[in-house]
Amino acid sequence: MQIAPVMPKSWRVDNKPHKFCPGCGHGLILKCLGKAIDELEIQSRVIYGCDIGCSLLSWDFFNLDTVQAHHGRTTPVMTGIKRARPELLCIAYMGDGGGYSIGVQHLVGAAMRNEKITVIVANNTQYAMTGGQLAPTTLPGQKTETSPYGRDPGATGMPFQGAEMISAIAADGAYVARGSISHLAQLTGFLKKALKNQIDGHGFSFVEALSACPTNWRTDAAGTWEFIEKDMAGYFERGEIKVPGQKEATADA
Amino acid sequence: MPETTRMVLAGEGGQGVQAIAEILAEAANEEGRQALYIPSFGVEQRGGVSVAFLQIGDHAIGSPKFLRGDVVAALSDRAVRRIAPYAGPETTFIYDSAMEGVADDLPRNAARVMPVPAMEVAKKEFQPRVYNMVIMGALIGATGIIPLDRAKTALEKKLGYKFEKRPQLRELNFRALERGMELGRGGMGGGLN
Amino acid sequence: MSEELVIEEKRVFMTGNEVVAWAALAAGADIMYGYPITPQNEVMHYWSRLAPRYGKNFLQTEDELSAGFATAGGVMAGRKAFTATAGSGSVLMQEPMAMVEMMRLPTVTVVQQRGGPSTATVIYSQQEVALTTMGGNGEGMRVVYSTAGHQDLYDYTIKAFNSAWKYRFPAFVLGDGYQAKMREPLTIYEPEKRGITLLEPEPYVGREGKPGQDRPPAQYRNTYNLEEELYEKLMSDIRDFEKISAEIAEYESMHTEGAELVIIAHGIVFRAVGEAVSNLREQGLRVGGFRPVTLRPLPAAQIKDLVAGVKKILVVESAYGQMARLLKETACGAPCEIHTMFKPGVGIAAEEVEEKAKEILHSQ
Numbered sequence: 163m164q165i166a167p168v169m170p171k172s173w174r175v176d177n178k179p180h181k182f183c184p185g186c187g188h189g190l191i192l193k194c195l196g197k198a199i200d201e202l203e204i205q206s207r208v209i210y211g212c213d214i215g216c217s218l219l220s221w222d223f224f225n226l227d228t229v230q231a232h233h234g235r236t237t238p239v240m241t242g243i244k245r246a247r248p249e250l251l252c253i254a255y256m257g258d259g260g261g262y263s264i265g266v267q268h269l270v271g272a273a274m275r276n277e278k279i280t281v282i283v284a285n286n287t288q289y290a291m292t293g294g295q296l297a298p299t300t301l302p303g304q305k306t307e308t309s310p311y312g313r314d315p316g317a318t319g320m321p322f323q324g325a326e327m328i329s330a331i332a333a334d335g336a337y338v339a340r341g342s343i344s345h346l347a348q349l350t351g352f353l354k355k356a357l358k359n360q361i362d363g364h365g366f367s368f369v370e371a372l373s374a375c376p377t378n379w380r381t382d383a384a385g386t387w388e389f390i391e392k393d394m395a396g397y398f399e400r401g402e403i404k405v406p407g408q409k410e411a412t413a414d415a
Numbered sequence: 416m417p418e419t420t421r422m423v424l425a426g427e428g429g430q431g432v433q434a435i436a437e438i439l440a441e442a443a444n445e446e447g448r449q450a451l452y453i454p455s456f457g458v459e460q461r462g463g464v465s466v467a468f469l470q471i472g473d474h475a476i477g478s479p480k481f482l483r484g485d486v487v488a489a490l491s492d493r494a495v496r497r498i499a500p501y502a503g504p505e506t507t508f509i510y511d512s513a514m515e516g517v518a519d520d521l522p523r524n525a526a527r528v529m530p531v532p533a534m535e536v537a538k539k540e541f542q543p544r545v546y547n548m549v550i551m552g553a554l555i556g557a558t559g560i561i562p563l564d565r566a567k568t569a570l571e572k573k574l575g576y577k578f579e580k581r582p583q584l585r586e587l588n589f590r591a592l593e594r595g596m597e598l599g600r601g602g603m604g605g606g607l608n
Numbered sequence: 609m610s611e612e613l614v615i616e617e618k619r620v621f622m623t624g625n626e627v628v629a630w631a632a633l634a635a636g637a638d639i640m641y642g643y644p645i646t647p648q649n650e651v652m653h654y655w656s657r658l659a660p661r662y663g664k665n666f667l668q669t670e671d672e673l674s675a676g677f678a679t680a681g682g683v684m685a686g687r688k689a690f691t692a693t694a695g696s697g698s699v700l701m702q703e704p705m706a707m708v709e710m711m712r713l714p715t716v717t718v719v720q721q722r723g724g725p726s727t728a729t730v731i732y733s734q735q736e737v738a739l740t741t742m743g744g745n746g747e748g749m750r751v752v753y754s755t756a757g758h759q760d761l762y763d764y765t766i767k768a769f770n771s772a773w774k775y776r777f778p779a780f781v782l783g784d785g786y787q788a789k790m791r792e793p794l795t796i797y798e799p800e801k802r803g804i805t806l807l808e809p810e811p812y813v814g815r816e817g818k819p820g821q822d823r824p825p826a827q828y829r830n831t832y833n834l835e836e837e838l839y840e841k842l843m844s845d846i847r848d849f850e851k852i853s854a855e856i857a858e859y860e861s862m863h864t865e866g867a868e869l870v871i872i873a874h875g876i877v878f879r880a881v882g883e884a885v886s887n888l889r890e891q892g893l894r895v896g897g898f899r900p901v902t903l904r905p906l907p908a909a910q911i912k913d914l915v916a917g918v919k920k921i922l923v924v925e926s927a928y929g930q931m932a933r934l935l936k937e938t939a940c941g942a943p944c945e946i947h948t949m950f951k952p953g954v955g956i957a958a959e960e961v962e963e964k965a966k967e968i969l970h971s972q
Binding site: 437440441444449450451452453454455476477478479480481482483 | 619621731786789790791792793876877879880882883955956957958959960
């Protein structure tokens with residue numbers, strides 16, 4: 163006998179189980195997102211955008227109208243839709259390569275203009291779909307296919323503080339937070355608040371989600387957990403960074 | 416006059432060559448004639464010579480680019496050097512007689528090389544700011560390309576909002592324009608070659 | 609409150625960029641996304657002044673990538689959206705246009721060609737033909753109208769919106785810096801009053817109803833898992849494109865019948881050719897002119913007919929053979945001599961064409 167897993171109502175059930183690798187963080191983030199959409203009852207109004215890389219595997223993931231773009235350009239596609247039809251709720255979902263490297267100008271542009279869209283960046287410290295290369299978020303000393311001896315911050319810099327950067331440039335009314343797949347209730351809460359911020363028309367909303375890639379990390383379950391909770395946590399602090407109406411939000415551990 | 420009159424105007428930024436070309440083109444268009452005006456612009460346009468290409472005729476105008484002008488007018492020494500190549504055996508080449516040291520740069524193949532004392536006239540008889548009106552008048556005088564009243568109407572359209580506030584400006588500009596026409600018609604010092 | 613747009617039919621005298629803004633209004637465009645680059649800037653300037661008056665929108669994006677992708681978003685939302693670019697901006701524009709081709713989105717892009725490669729000049733060229741017709745990593749599933757002046761800019765900008773929405777391929781209006789900046793007369797009009805029916809846009813996403821409950825979700829992707837899956841999708845698009853090509857293709861010809869030499873040019877260069885052909889015929893020379901108005905798809909049947917029946921062809925362009933390559937592909941195997949006059953990045957005068965034509969005619 164098989165017990166059907168509990169899925170958010172906004173998920174498509176006809177094409178589950180999903181296509182992500184075992185242990186991948188995407189499924190968890192998208193579960194939190196699905197729950198947030200369900201709880202806010204906005205399924206009819208949401209346009210979901212995913213990017214190139216592993217996030218593209220979610221192009222038919224939800225019972226949501228969906229556009230799959232690439233290179234972080236999902237942000238301007240959602241901007242284009244939002245500007246044309248402000249009543250729609252636009253979500254751009256991408257990895258740290260699209261969000262923080264090749265498409266970072268779009269994230270910066272959207273945040274500066276306070277576009278009323280929600281961007282979610284999954285941070286798994288490397289490029290996963292392409293086989294595990296160095297990303298802006300790679301930790302010092304972390305081995306990837308293009309930093310085989312470990313990331314040398316002197317040569318390639320320190321892990322990029324994306325959420326903090328967005329918080330620094332976004333206008334009042336923007337919502338910025340960082341959650342993690344290791345704290346699902348908190349992550350769901352952040353996603354809900356981010357979407358609520360768009361619904362209320364306050365401004366840009368942004369959530370970085372610390373994610374996992376056991377395939378490229380080459381970790382077992384315990385190793386994966388340790389990497390997120392210990393190694394990543396040392397560089398990426400969880401919590402709300404910018405909340406409308408609050409000048410400086412305190413980290414919520 | 417040929418079927419289509421082709422003009423090249425060049426000067427320093429601020430001398431108003433683009434405004435002159437635009438007004439002439441607008442005036443011709445208002446008359447129901449064909450006109451094509453194109454400014455030549457480069458990345459260095461703010462510090463360089465400003466060139467305007469203008470064609471007026473009775474039939475649809477062809478390429479915006481042409482090799483020889485019927486009238487080629489230069490308002491500065493750099494402008495003389497820049498647009499002298501547009502002069503040919505049928506060209507009237509107009510330049511301001513106030514500029515010095517251009518004798519060697521004037522085109523030798525032009526039908527007519529015509530110095531016009533526009534700067535001198537503008538300074539002595541009016542104000543330096545109406546220099547471009549004197550030049551425009553001289554061009555109209557030399558070519559008959561548009562009737563004077565059309566030029567005035569076009570000016571009114573472009574500068575009317577200024578004239579409203581200061582009616583004496585209208586008078587000043589129109590007089591400068593008319594004086595320029597006399598200079599152009601007279602062909603003062605024409606036929607050097 | 610926004611005003612109702614009424615375009616009284618009249619002769620106007622303006623720059624080409626202003627013409628494009630008015631044409632987009634006349635075509636019922638809802639929103640423009642753009643990024644500054646000379647010589648198209650004034651399209652944005654005029655549009656951003658006019659748009660709010662008529663309840664329309666403008667967004668200046670962070671770059672041309674964003675402008676193109678946001679335009680894609682705008683049409684997916686069911687609005688007539690357009691952008692304008694040039695030069696190195698056209699290069700960036702290819703990435704969004706590749707996605708647009710893949711998803712068959714009816715975007716309209718106005719390209720005002722400037723000198724290339726790279727920054728080059730801000731002035732003029734015909735060097736964006738290859739990029740506009742075949743740019744991106746696809747098969748050039750695009751409709752490209754090459755305009756030769758202001759009336760064309762007005763007519764074909766309106767037509768580009770209709771073609772894009774009718775056939776669901778991206779449409780381009782290929783102008784140039786001369787057309788962008790020059791002033792000449794044209795007649796503006798309301799398309800409906802000329803019997804042109806403007807197509808209504810339809811949303812790709814965000815239709816009524818709850819996806820998965822009231823209707824299936826609308827899901828658009830760029831990505832295909834298997835070679836065969838992609839092949840099938842592409843071949844279906846290619847067949848669609850080939851089927852409609854003859855219907856879309858447009859050309860202009862003058863005195864080609866019985867001509868000994870036919871001069872071929874597109875866009876503004878054809879105006880120099882037209883002038884040269886008239887002058888040459890006055891001199892008793894049997895010279896004709898041919899202009900492909902659509903560079904993609906090309907008027908292939910007419911080109912094949914033309915090259916089969918004429919001894920000599922002269923191809924003239926302000927690029928080093930970008931259009932000639934397209935022509936040669938279509939005319940492949942024709943017995944006629946093909947002469948060329950390529951002047952990359954500079955304008956071409958009628959006198960030059962005339963001289964070259966005489967040289968060819970006298971060289972037998």
